[in-house]
Amino acid sequence: MSVNDTAHNNNSIWNRQVYHRLKLALSLGLRRQLFLAICDNLHLRNQVAARLHSTLAYPVGQVLYQSSNAQENSTPAYPRLVTLRLNLNEPNPIVQINQWLANYPPPIVGASKDTPGRPFPVPAFQIVGVEHLTKETVATQRLFLHYLRLSEQYFSTQESSRFLESNLLLWIPRPWLSAIKQSAPQFWRCRTGVFVFAGEPTPATQNAGYPERFSHSRNLDLRNIEQSIIDESVNQAELRTAASELKFENNSNFPAEVQGNGIHKTQESTSRSGSGNNNQSLLSLSYVSSELTELVIATINASSDKNAENYLQPQQILLEIEELHEKQASGDVLAEAYYRLGTLYRLRIEQGESTLENLMVAIIAYQEAISYDESSPQLPDILNDLGTLYWMLYRTPPNSEEGQTYIEQAIEFYQLALKMISPQTHRETYARVQNNLGTAYGDLARFSHPSENWQQAVLAYNEALSYRTADMDSLKYAACQNNLGTAYWHLGQYNQPIVHLKKAIAAYNEALIYYNPEQEPLKYGMIQNNIGTACWNLAQYEQPAQNLQLAINVYSKALKYRTPANVPSACAATQNNLGTAYWHLANLSQTTKEARQKYLQLCISAYEEAIALAHSLSGTPLSFDLLASYNNLALAHYQLVIDKSFNGDKATHSQHLEVALDYHLQALNGLSKQSEAYQTTFTYVVKTIRAFHNELGIQGQTLALSKVPSQLLPEILSKL
Numbered sequence: 244m245s246v247n248d249t250a251h252n253n254n255s256i257w258n259r260q261v262y263h264r265l266k267l268a269l270s271l272g273l274r275r276q277l278f279l280a281i282c283d284n285l286h287l288r289n290q291v292a293a294r295l296h297s298t299l300a301y302p303v304g305q306v307l308y309q310s311s312n313a314q315e316n317s318t319p320a321y322p323r324l325v326t327l328r329l330n331l332n333e334p335n336p337i338v339q340i341n342q343w344l345a346n347y348p349p350p351i352v353g354a355s356k357d358t359p360g361r362p363f364p365v366p367a368f369q370i371v372g373v374e375h376l377t378k379e380t381v382a383t384q385r386l387f388l389h390y391l392r393l394s395e396q397y398f399s400t401q402e403s404s405r406f407l408e409s410n411l412l413l414w415i416p417r418p419w420l421s422a423i424k425q426s427a428p429q430f431w432r433c434r435t436g437v438f439v440f441a442g443e444p445t446p447a448t449q450n451a452g453y454p455e456r457f458s459h460s461r462n463l464d465l466r467n468i469e470q471s472i473i474d475e476s477v478n479q480a481e482l483r484t485a486a487s488e489l490k491f492e493n494n495s496n497f498p499a500e501v502q503g504n505g506i507h508k509t510q511e512s513t514s515r516s517g518s519g520n521n522n523q524s525l526l527s528l529s530y531v532s533s534e535l536t537e538l539v540i541a542t543i544n545a546s547s548d549k550n551a552e553n554y555l556q557p558q559q560i561l562l563e564i565e566e567l568h569e570k571q572a573s574g575d576v577l578a579e580a581y582y583r584l585g586t587l588y589r590l591r592i593e594q595g596e597s598t599l600e601n602l603m604v605a606i607i608a609y610q611e612a613i614s615y616d617e618s619s620p621q622l623p624d625i626l627n628d629l630g631t632l633y634w635m636l637y638r639t640p641p642n643s644e645e646g647q648t649y650i651e652q653a654i655e656f657y658q659l660a661l662k663m664i665s666p667q668t669h670r671e672t673y674a675r676v677q678n679n680l681g682t683a684y685g686d687l688a689r690f691s692h693p694s695e696n697w698q699q700a701v702l703a704y705n706e707a708l709s710y711r712t713a714d715m716d717s718l719k720y721a722a723c724q725n726n727l728g729t730a731y732w733h734l735g736q737y738n739q740p741i742v743h744l745k746k747a748i749a750a751y752n753e754a755l756i757y758y759n760p761e762q763e764p765l766k767y768g769m770i771q772n773n774i775g776t777a778c779w780n781l782a783q784y785e786q787p788a789q790n791l792q793l794a795i796n797v798y799s800k801a802l803k804y805r806t807p808a809n810v811p812s813a814c815a816a817t818q819n820n821l822g823t824a825y826w827h828l829a830n831l832s833q834t835t836k837e838a839r840q841k842y843l844q845l846c847i848s849a850y851e852e853a854i855a856l857a858h859s860l861s862g863t864p865l866s867f868d869l870l871a872s873y874n875n876l877a878l879a880h881y882q883l884v885i886d887k888s889f890n891g892d893k894a895t896h897s898q899h900l901e902v903a904l905d906y907h908l909q910a911l912n913g914l915s916k917q918s919e920a921y922q923t924t925f926t927y928v929v930k931t932i933r934a935f936h937n938e939l940g941i942q943g944q945t946l947a948l949s950k951v952p953s954q955l956l957p958e959i960l961s962k963l
Contacts (some may be wrong), residue, residue, distance in 0.1 A: 257441050258649075262291055265438045266648075269299055269324065269410060271368055276367075276410040276435040279423075283416045284442030285374065291369055291440065292326060293599065296534060297606055297636070298652060299324040299367070321350055321614075322366050326534050329372035331379055332459065334387035336370045336413065343368070346529065367410035374416050384422075384557050391427035416444070511774045524558075530568030531561055535607050541600045542588075557604075560584045578616030582625070585609040589628060597635055607633050623669075627676050630656035634683055647690040653683045670710040677707035685730060694737035700730040717757040724754035725770055732777055744781045760804060765813075768804030771797050772817050777900060779824050791828045798824060807856055812863055815856035819867045822849035826879060836888035843883045850876040870910045874924055877906035881931055884938060895936045897946070904931045904950055909954075928955075929962045938963075 268278060299334045300322045327339055349363040376384050383398060389879040415423070424431050525536050539557045564580045585608035588601050609632075619625075633653040637646030657680040666673040681703035688696035704727040713720040725923050728750035735743030760767040775797035782790035798821040805814045829842035850872055857869050880903040883889055884896050891899075907927045914921040928951070935943035944963075951959060 258287065258291075261438050261440055262294070262648075265291075265412075266295060266298065268436055268438075269295065271410065273410070277430075277433050278410065278412045278435045279420070279434055280369075280412055280414045280440065280492075281417060281420055281437065282440040283444035284440070287440060287442045288371070288414055290599075292369060293603060294648060295369065295412075296324055296326050297603060298648060300326075300534070300607070300610075303363065314356065314917060321347075321363050322532065322534075323364075325366045325368050325370060327370050328537075329370055329375070329387075331372070331375060331383065334376065334383060335390040335438070336411070339370070340368050340409070340411070352654035352904075365409040366370065367412065367786060369412040369414065369693065369945070371412060373419055376419070388422060389420070391423060391430040416756055468932045473715045497954075525561055528561065528565045530565050532611075533608075535559065535604065535611070538600050538604045538607070538910045542598075542604060545598070545600065556587055557584065560587065564841040574615040578612045578619060581608045581612040581615065582619075582621065585612060585625075587627075588634070592632075593930055594634065599636075599639060602632055602636055602639065606636075623663045623672065623676075625674075626660035626663070627679065630654070630660065630676075630679060632668070634679070634686070637686065647687065650683055650687045650690070652679065654687065657683060666710050671715065674709075674711035674719075674723075677703045678711075678726065681707065681726060681730060685726075688733065694734065697730055697737070699733040701727065701734060713757060718763075721754040721757035724750045725773070728754065728770075728773060728777070732773070732780070741781065741784050744777050744784075745779045748781070751777065764804040765810060768801045768810075768817075769813065771801035772805065772813070772820065775801060775817075775820060775824070779820070779827075782827065788831055788833060790826065791824050791831075794824045795821065795828070811856050812860055812865060815853045815860070818849045818853035818856065819872055822846045822853060822872075822875060822879075826875065829882075836886070840883070840888060843879050843886075846879045847876065847883070850879065870913045870920070871923040873906040873913075874927060877903040877910070877927065877931070880906075881927075881934060885934060893939060897935075897943065900931060900935050900938065900943075900947070901950070904935075904947055907931060908951070929959060932959065932963065 265278070265280060268276070280288075280291075282291070325343060327336070327343065328509040329336060330339055344365065349365055352363055373387075376387055410886040486905070525540055528536055539561060543557060558581055560580065564577065564584070566582055567577050585605045588605035588608065592601050592605060606629060606663065609629050612619070613622065613625060630653040633649045633656065637649040637653070657676050660676050661673065661680070664673055664676075681700040684696045684700040684703060688700070704723055707723050708720070708727065711720055711723055728747045731743045731747035731750060735741075735747060751770055755767065755770050755774070758767045758770065775794045778790045778797060779796035782788075782794065798817055801817050802814065802821070805817050807814050823846075825842045825846035829839045829846060834842065853867070854869070854872055854876065857865055857872070880899040884891075884899045884903075907924055909927060911924045914924060932944060932947040932951075947958065948959070
């Protein structure tokens with residue numbers, strides 16, 4: 244495999260493909276593989292390395308799916324992938340790997356009184372931190388290359404024989420790739436594969452430790468927010484779930500120490516934690532995995548309150564786990580300790596601290612808990628929580644563009660949880676996990692096979708509603724009905740639109756029954772907006788006038804609760820939708836001339852309100868395309884004037900056409916010149932200038948051309 248400089252037009256697509264190839268190569272379980280991963284962007288490197296670790300280190304799904312005679316995968320926690328940082332004092336990756344294997348030898352599995360058993364497979368190793376050699380002395384850099392040149396000797400020694408059973412993934416930036424090719428040719432020739440990631444180099448001043456903390460982490464919005472395009476040329480609508488409730492298992496049987504101060508403070512752990520504020524005491528742990536320890540240290544260093552009691556809790560739990568290992572505690576006792584660590588971080592995440600490090604600690608701790616005690620009665624709850632944690636990894640910036648792997652992992656955990664609980668005995672838990680599964684399938688539909696995945700979402704939500712009734716919890720029932728409506732709406736975009744859109748409307752209306760507009764005004768207004776969007780969509784297939792009028796009525800009801808004062812962005816979205824509905828109603832063949840004029844005026848008013856609100860929300864994300872709204876408003880002004888039934892003097896004609904031209908030019912200014920939308924908008928500009936000439940003569944055309952940016956004039960004049 245050769246290395247080529249990548250100049251791919253879409254780095255995220257390229258990197259996703261490279262990641263999947265690298266993950267597959269590591270997953271095959273072949274022996275003696277040497278992989279090089281080339282990445283200049285440390286943020287991207289940390290993200291990919293963390294993802295590889297989260298999906299390959301402790302593949303719990305493989306453990307639980309194995310048959311009872313597959314003893315190899317039923318051992319206590321032993322990683323399939325180990326992440327090590329290069330020791331800059333002695334930059335010899337092979338020695339580091341051998342030292343790790345000496346400290347953590349593969350456990351023996353399958354042993355009985357008749358058979359001696361066999362060692363568990365040696366894990367693969369990924370080495371990070373080579374980029375830091377650039378800051379070291381020339382002697383240290385040469386020493387690293389010297390150790391690589393000696394790789395052939397290392398491979399042939401008895402000490403390294405166990406390493407030969409493993410795989411090595413070495414992360415390096417491009418400058419070090421050139422150095423290795425020139426100064427360690429034997430090591431280079433031993434490579435099995437090279438994986439090149441695209442991305443701008445990270446400035447040296449920003450080189451942070453691994454795993455790197457996201458500098459702009461923001462709290463996760465747990466609502467399942469969906470966007471849907473209403474019309475390719477007119478609008479983009481908003482579809483949202485009321486309370487998507489993709490949640491952790493709220494188990495009332497959590498140990499009391501977690502619900503209180505989070506740790507059972509034995510005398511031993513208190514004495515060991517006297518240096519709890521010193522990270523060095525954690526780095527010296529022998530039994531707790533270094534990956535977990537480093538992540539916990541990262542969360543401690545990032546804590547905003549160094550004196551708070553919960554700042555000490557992770558250290559105390561890790562020290563307690565270390566003591567349990569030293570005392571050779573039973574698996575269920577170790578599992579309970581890891582479980583408390585995972586739950587501590589899970590509770591922090593629920594409180595809004597959904598950083599990458601917190602998510603990773605919770606995931607690894609829960610997976611350790613499962614691997615030490617696979618018969619725990621808490622196992623379904625942990626599996627549900629793991630599903631939600633992986634779903635949150637997808638929703639945690641900047642993972643959203645590359646989140647398919649995380650969502651698929653979440654779905655696997657939810658399905659595992661469902662295999663272990665009976666809906667007859669655990670109705671509420673079963674319904675919650677099914678609801679979560681439906682939400683995960685809806686997110687997966689954004690990446691692949693949308694029709695099939697939305698169908699799976701529908702099945703999951705319906706299954707949840709088989710065991711979650713309004714009598715049990717009316718608001719959760721309503722939320723699930725709203726989720727079902729959204730899934731049906733999306734499914735209707737791919738097949739049987741009339742059938743699925745009617746089912747969506749029915750589900751939304753069912754949800755609406757259980758929301759009191761006085762107590763839940765925002766959710767009530769949101770579902771009204773969803774009904775309006777489904778009615779608008781249905782109007783494209785049957786009874787257009789009736790369904791468009793229904794959409795207008797429902798959008799108008801939604802605006803009573805989605806006001807500029809309480810939710811301006813949502814109000815703008817619904818006003819935008821309302822403008823679109825009026826536009827289509829005005830353009831129906833059966834609409835009278837008088838009614839058309841009225842609907843166009845109402846359309847203009849709605850779009851103006853949406854645009855004004857959008858302008859007042861500078862920097863706030865919108866759920867509709869503002870540039871499309873500019874064009875829509877311009878088209879409404881244009882159509883109003885050219886309609887033969889329009890009664891207005893020349894000044895009024897000029898006023899409407901000037902507004903139309905102005906908004907088309909604003910849209911044009913925000914669009915890429917190579918895009919189809921730019922070409923469409925440019926055509927609108929030419930048509931509007933022609934309308935100036937037709938309605939107002941040569942003086943009107945001159946007025947119009949005076950408003951056009953000079954760089955556009957040559958191309959426009961050639962079209963007139």
